[in-house]
Amino acid sequence: MKTAPEYFSVESIGAADLGFISVAEFPSNIPFEVKRVYWTYYTPNNVQRGGHAHYDLEQLIFAVSGKITFITEDRQGNKETFILEEPNKGLFIPKMVWRDIQFSHNAVLLCLASLEYDEADYIREYDIFKQHCK
Ligand code: TYD
Numbered sequence: 641m642k643t644a645p646e647y648f649s650v651e652s653i654g655a656a657d658l659g660f661i662s663v664a665e666f667p668s669n670i671p672f673e674v675k676r677v678y679w680t681y682y683t684p685n686n687v688q689r690g691g692h693a694h695y696d697l698e699q700l701i702f703a704v705s706g707k708i709t710f711i712t713e714d715r716q717g718n719k720e721t722f723i724l725e726e727p728n729k730g731l732f733i734p735k736m737v738w739r740d741i742q743f744s745h746n747a748v749l750l751c752l753a754s755l756e757y758d759e760a761d762y763i764r765e766y767d768i769f770k771q772h773c774k
Contacts, residue, residue: 641734644714647722648700648732662728664700664752671732672698676753679704683743690741693763695772698754702730706747713738715773738769 650669654660664670683689690710701708703724710722715736722731733739743749755761763769 642732643716643734643736644718645710645712645720645722645731645733645737645739648730650728650730652728660728662702670700670752672700672754674752674754675756678751678753680743680749680751681747683745683747685743685745688740688742690739691764691766693736693738693769694761695763696735696755697761698735699733700730700752701733702727702750704748704750706744708744708747708749709742711740717773736769736772738763738766 648670650662650664652660652662664674666673680689701710701724704727707723707725710724710731710733711719712722712733713719714734724731741749763772
C-alpha cells in the first residue's frame with residue numbers, strides 16, 4: 641500500500657492541431673473505483689486551501705486548467721512540493737497525507753475520490769494528524 645503522494649500521469653490522446661483527451665478509467669489506468677468527483681475553481685491566488693488529511697480517502701487530483709501547488713506531508717513526516725500545470729499530469733494522494741494547496745486564479749482542480757463525502761474522515765488539526773502518525 642502506498643503511503644506517500646506521487647505524480648500520476650494519464651495518456652494525452654490527440655495532437656496539437658486537433659486538441660487532446662485524457663481518460664481515467666478503473667481498473668485500466670487508475671488504482672481505485674471512483675465514488676465521488678468534485679472540482680474547485682475561481683480560488684484567489686493569495687488563498688491557501690487544504691489544511692487537512694484524510695483517515696481513509698484516496699484521491700487522484702488534476703489541474704485541468706491553470707497551476708496548482710501542493711505541499712504535502714506523509715505519515716512518515718516526509719514533506720514534498722508537487723506542481724500540477726498540465727491537464728494530464730495528476731497527483732495520487734493516499735490516505736493520511738497532510739496537504740496545503742495554492743492555486744493560480746484560473747486553476748480548476750478536478751478530484752476523483754475513492755469514498756463519498758464524510759466530514760468524519762477529515763483531520764483538520766495538524767497536531768491531531770501528527771498524533772496519528774506516531
Ligand atoms: P474542503 O475539502 O475543506 O476544501 P479545501 O480542501 O479545498 O479547502 O471542503 C470545503 C467545503 O466543501 C467544506 O465545507 C465541505 C464541503 N464539501 C462537501 O460538501 N462535499 C465534498 O465532496 C467536498 C470535497 C467538500
